[in-house]
Amino acid sequence: MSLPDRIDPRPPRRIYRWDLDKTYLQTDFDSLKDLLRTAFQKAHEKVAIPGASALIRELSENGDSRLCIVSGSPKQMRAVLEEKLKLDGVRWDEFVLKDNIGNLLRGRFRALRGQVGYKLPAILESRVKAPAEAEEVLFGDDAEADAFIYSLFADLIAGRVDERVLSQVLEAGGVYPDDAERVRAAWKQIPVADPVRRIFIHLDKLTPPAHFTAYGPRVVPIFNYFQAALVLLADGHLSAPQVLKIAVEMVQTAGHNIITLSNSFQDLLRRGLPLQQAAVALSQALEGPNKLLAAMRPMPDILSAFSKRLAALGTPPPPPPVQAVDYVSLIHHALPRNHKGRTKPSP
Amino acid sequence: MGAMVVKQPQPVTIAFDVMGTDHGPAEVVRGAAQLSLDSPHIHALLVGDRTLIDNALAETKHNGERISVQHAADFVGMDEKPGEALARKPNASVAVAARLVAEGEAQALVSAGNTGAGVLACARHFQLIPGVRRAALATVYPTRSVRGAKEDPFSLILDVGATVEATADDLVTFAVMGSQYARIISRNERPKVALLSNGVEPQKGPPRVVEAHARLSEMKDINFIGNVEGIDIPKGTADVIVTDGFTGNVCLKMLEGVHETVVELAQYAYKESLRWRAGLAMLSSGIQRIKDITDWNQYGGAPILGFDRIFIKAHGRSKARAIANAGKVAAKVVANNLGSSIREGLQK
Known part of the structure; x- marks a missing residue:
């Protein structure tokens, strides 16, 4: 019997989808000046959000995952963005950028700013190629519509959103007919499953966490990537030493300290995330002989800070209730930030 | 000529008694939330009813890395007699906050609640500076x-x-x-x-x-x-x-x-x-x-002087801005080591 001439990689057990700007990269494009500066930045001038690259590296360490990036940055920035990712030691499997020039030339001005018509078909088409059993964790930010689009994606493939609601959303979101057709076509090819475990929303604009309550407990707004790492430890995607590595990077490169990390931990507890076991695992890892953890010492202080934050709350709050997401009433979340419909108050 | 080194302020934690104010806990929470956005070196330790605090925080723009919460089940109301109320409610928010400051969990206390209860809580948990016989409430x-x-x-x-x-x-x-x-x-x-x-x-x-x-x-x-x-x-x-x-x-x-x-x-x-x-x-x-x-909102609050720890008393009618400013005053007093200055001043 002869050996095959190539060995296919193992099908991924987990897929991590990332946005780039304001999720992975510290990006300012709130003014034209910021936009221009961002466009002309070199790779080494771009700065990753503290802990993001460490988190991606640790997630990929487990070996059976796929990193899929869908960014609203224009295709012309591919070279510089890829170089930046390589500088950070990040390896990706898919990297989709927006065809802004194409949209401009075709007079598709809504598509320049719209997110639903761009990201939703892109991630659905990516999912078509994934094994049905592959779990997903998605990372976005609060600058645009990530919580809405990622949740809709999750509920579409889980069969919790029907054709009627999807049509209403696509119409209200100003999605062009061909993009809407791409959404429907990809959706029909995906076997019904419920693979999306978490949606992390990096609070770049420090949007109040209650803004995301309507999306249910699957969406976790985070102030930093130590919080994401803690939740992923509780969810079984990371080990305690891996979480500590991420914390060490944040301490060494971004000025985090025992107070900010323990406050971040307590913030999640207060939102009802069940992290008690994760805290125990972290304590055990801190007591281990890992030399890297020298940066985190003195250990008694760290353990004491976490224990105190836990004890300060008395009885842990109950986890937030799981609820159906009303996408039609939340459509204003999906409109571009300066769209007049975006200001619609929540009911 | 060497590059100018900008000295970063040392991190400081301020305990806020969230309860018992005229405008309710949400206003104090909003003040602390504002502080978390304005002053990266100031951490707020919010002491009071955890559910009320969390509900207010969830609706308010803030930086969660700079805020923590200590649950306290009771509080002293504005119209209560301080001595009796603190005897009846040992876990009142102002008493818990003063204890945390005394234990070093925070470096100063800010309260917009019952003034007498604040002074009494400090008297029970803080020490008078050597040379000081009685504390003074300033305004x-x-x-x-x-x-x-x-x-x-x-x-x-x-x-x-x-x-x-x-x-x-x-x-x-x-x-x-x-x-x-x-x-x-x-x-x-x-x-x-x-x-x-x-x-x-x-x-x-x-x-x-x-x-x-x-x-x-x-x-x-x-x-x-x-x-x-x-x-x-x-x-x-x-x-x-x-x-x-x-x-x-x-x-x-x-x-x-x-x-x-x-x-x-x-x-x-x-x-x-x-x-x-x-x-x-x-x-x-x-x-x-x-x-x-x-x-007076821009001033935030005034101190109780004479204790080894800092207590800034904000006005009972303080809105968020005054609370945030009271926090800044407290942080400034801590950073400038008021206790040592008073001690040295009394020795001269």
Whole structure:
């Protein structure tokens, strides 16, 4: 019997989808000046959000995952963005950028700013190629519509959103007919499953966490990537030493300290995330002989800070209730930030 | 020439008693949330009903890395008798917050709740600075003149209620403490210190005031300008006005009463006559300017002086801005090591 001439990689057990700007990269494009500066930045001038690259590296360490990036940055920035990712030691499997020039030339001005018509078909088409059993964790930010689009994606493939609601959303979101057709076509090819475990929303604009309550407990707004790492430890995607590595990077490169990390931990507890076991695992890892953890010492202080934050709350709050997401009433979340419909108050 | 090194402020944690204020816990939470956005080096430890705090925080823009919560089941209401209330409620938010400060979990306490309960909680958990026999409750009052590098329009008056019967020793101590505090907060290197009396002459006033006058006159590190009368308080003749708690409290309440009456008269005038209304409208920009200058919200709060830990008492009617500013005042006092300055001032 002869050996095959190539060995296919193992099908991924987990897929991590990332946005780039304001999720992975510290990006300012709130003014034209910021936009221009961002466009002309070199790779080494771009700065990753503290802990993001460490988190991606640790997630990929487990070996059976796929990193899929869908960014609203224009295709012309591919070279510089890829170089930046390589500088950070990040390896990706898919990297989709927006065809802004194409949209401009075709007079598709809504598509320049719209997110639903761009990201939703892109991630659905990516999912078509994934094994049905592959779990997903998605990372976005609060600058645009990530919580809405990622949740809709999750509920579409889980069969919790029907054709009627999807049509209403696509119409209200100003999605062009061909993009809407791409959404429907990809959706029909995906076997019904419920693979999306978490949606992390990096609070770049420090949007109040209650803004995301309507999306249910699957969406976790985070102030930093130590919080994401803690939740992923509780969810079984990371080990305690891996979480500590991420914390060490944040301490060494971004000025985090025992107070900010323990406050971040307590913030999640207060939102009802069940992290008690994760805290125990972290304590055990801190007591281990890992030399890297020298940066985190003195250990008694760290353990004491976490224990105190836990004890300060008395009885842990109950986890937030799981609820159906009303996408039609939340459509204003999906409109571009300066769209007049975006200001619609929540009911 | 080497590059200029910008010194980062040291992180400081301020405990906020969230409960028992006139505007409710949400206002204190909003103030602390604002602080978390404005001042990266200040961490807020919010003490009070966890559910109320979390509900308010969830709706408010804040930085979760700079805020933590300590649950306290009880609180002392504004109309409760401090001693009885604290005896009945050992886990009242202000008592828990004071204990946490005493244990080093935070470096200062800010409360807009019941003043007496705040003072009592501090007395139970904090230590008096060596050389201080009694603590003094200070307050600030807007004046005609400004002082220090910050052009601060507020003068400091102490004591306004903590020590009803002060001795000459106490008055001298209050003068040292008030002077050190004003030096730090108003960035006023030589604040003018005066004793409140019924005449400017050194021999005017009760024996304790006369004795304090004589002793302060000999203290070179205090910029003592002698006695002032009540009329000098709003004029801003002195930057720090020293008196006993009984007189200070009567004086403070009278000043507040005059202020409220003036506002009521202006409202009456506004309603009563079109001509008066037009006159007020013409003066509105000036009135607004005066309001801005004398807005106590910008000051935040005033300290209880004499303890080894910092307690900033914010006004019971404090809104978020005043609470945030009280936090900044507390952080500034901690950063400038007020306790050590007072200790050194008393040794001289």
